[in-house]
Amino acid sequence: MASFHIRQFQERDYEQVVDMFSRGMKEHIPTAFCHLLLLPRTLLLLLGVPLALVLVSGSWLLAVVCIFFLLPFLWFLAGQPWKNYVSKCLHTDMADITKSYLSDRGSGFWVAESRGQIVGTVGALPVKDPPSGRKQLQLFRLSVSSQHRGQGIAKALVRTVLQFARDQGYTDVVLETGLLQQGAVTLYYSMGFQKTGESFMDILTWFVDVSLIHFIYPLPSA
Template identity: 70%
Template sequence: MPRFEAQKSPMAPYHIRQYQDSDYKSVVDVFTKGMEEHIPSTFRHMLMLPRTLLLLLGVSLTLVLVAGSWLLAVMCIFFLLLLLRFLAGQPWKGYVAKCLQTDMVDITKSYLNAHDTCFWVAESGEQVVGMVGAQPVKDPPLGRKQMQLFRLSVSSQHRGQGIAKALVRTVLQFARDQGYSDVVLDTSTLQQGAMTLYLSMGFQKTGQYFISMFWRLAHIQTIQLKYSFPSA
């Protein structure tokens, strides 16, 4: 089956093309850095939770009342903050490790050698600065043919140029050309930039859930979104 290739705009500072094996190192680098960028916002989110603030306040007051030492209280809070920062990073690092052990261990095999799948990169100045993948949903709702958007990421230095929107449009066009009725994806409540992008492009929220006990405790939900083609 012929592969869909996004058109290069003469005015854009980038172009989108199909992934090649020589892109692997750059793709992993962009993806890893993009996911780890969420660690600071996760830490800030967890820090502002009422239960976290109560814990920090309770520990400090207890140490002051029992041990009579403000220094001990400050040191304890400092180490609790370090622990919280460490915990905030583990889910994102674990997610990257899981992706690199599953579909991204061999992108060509996962996305280019299978039916109705593809993986694209955005290139600027001969440098890979973004990526996105698409695979069919294995068990879609009855009467629907759904494509799932995966691994959207753009280098922080190249945001604000419309690259993420162009990558999403590439997936939408690919799915439309293959006769799919919907494009679906998952994101999180922390990824507000991504949420804003998807909603502005016509995606609609269809559900939400906690992906793990950690995310439940941190009160960070995974959001399910869907774009339905008018003809469907």
């Protein structure tokens, strides 16, 4: 028997939802940092700048100090895209979840609840300019608390969106997720989503090589 149930978002859930979403996004910073350290451009920076200092100043101590300054700077760079993303979400659709997701029959926001606690979320909004002849729903804000992963909550939340899309007459469900969010990427592939492309949000995400993967799930015709 499932230890959680899925229901529509209510205003009393807001603080728990925002806290879980924010913490979940920031969990990716260590992975992003390790990923950044292995990029050729980063290795060139970590080796090239200290070496240049040695050649100019003749001081190996200065080179070592430089590396100790570069590592915190790289941690900052790795974390900034995730922090920027959270800030953007909290100032746009998640500033007022009810207004953003529940004021239209064609959209929705759901939570997974376990023993009175919010342990998962997912939202969905209609795509404003879908391809000709298509009616698309975009999945947003899929998140599961770290203590409740591995229980099928994420899959159940995605299925909730897929069923909602079918009931509302959508032709496709689309979404974007970060390349480094491997758990989410694996989940979407396992549920039948198809990759349609990759992109970068801005120059910073390009520099740290954190791309977005675009997915689509075509729904069977009625």
